[in-house]
Amino acid sequence: MTAPPRRPPPVLTDDNEGFWTAARDGRLVVQRCRGCGARHHPPRPMCPECHSVDLGWEEAAGTGVVYSYALLHHPTHPAFEYPVVAALVDLDEGVRLVTNVVGVDPHEVAIGMPVEVAFEPTADGFAVPVFGRRGGG
Ligand code: ZN
Numbered sequence: 001m002t003a004p005p006r007r008p009p010p011v012l013t014d015d016n017e018g019f020w021t022a023a024r025d026g027r028l029v030v031q032r033c034r035g036c037g038a039r040h041h042p043p044r045p046m047c048p049e050c051h052s053v054d055l056g057w058e059e060a061a062g063t064g065v066v067y068s069y070a071l072l073h074h075p076t077h078p079a080f081e082y083p084v085v086a087a088l089v090d091l092d093e094g095v096r097l098v099t100n101v102v103g104v105d106p107h108e109v110a111i112g113m114p115v116e117v118a119f120e121p122t123a124d125g126f127a128v129p130v131f132g133r134r135g136g137g
Contacts (some may be wrong), residue, residue: 005079007125015043018057024126028117029057030093041095063134064091071106085109089131101111103132 010020022029031043035052046053059117067090071083085101087109101109101117115131122128 005077005123007010007120007122007128008077009122009126010128014075015045018020019043020056020126021130022059023119026119026127028060028062028129030060030091030095032058035071041091041097050086054136058093060078060091060093060117062095063091063093064097064115064131066090066101066109066111066113066115066131067096068111069101087131089115100128100130101132 010016010023012020017033019029022040030039032039032055033047033050033052034054034056035047035136036050038047038049039058040048043055045055047055067088069085069087072086073083076082083106085104085106087099087101089097089099089101091097100120101113101115102120114134116134117129118132119127
């Protein structure tokens with residue numbers, strides 16, 4: 001019997017490495033400008049508000065709400081169960097993530113649903129932040 005395939009690993013760049021290494025360690029972080037305090041996601045080399053390149057990482061609470069979502073049926077990859085819930089989640093910190101909602105019947109996912117972060121392992125020892133219904137269930 002072979003192990004089930006895992007999610008593909010993230011592709012690291014100079015900009016996103018801090019996000020993915022934190023996720024690997026089970027932490028959700030958001031990029032924050034040390035110049036003006038603005039938070040942004042996805043990570044980028046320069047603050048879009050004040051153009052500072054002095055950027056750091058701030059731990060997020062890991063809670064938010066579903067802003068929007070779609071149920072993906074195709075194309076399939078053996079690491080995923082279908083339909084995949086591709087979601088936009090608004091974190092309490094004010095940034096929006098492209099992610100997956102997991103552990104919930106896909107047809108029960110709703111806009112505005114409170115969610116909290118979890119981490120799913122990927123190939124190569126990384127992990128990806130995903131979201132489940134807040135409070136479990
Ligand atoms: Zn800034």
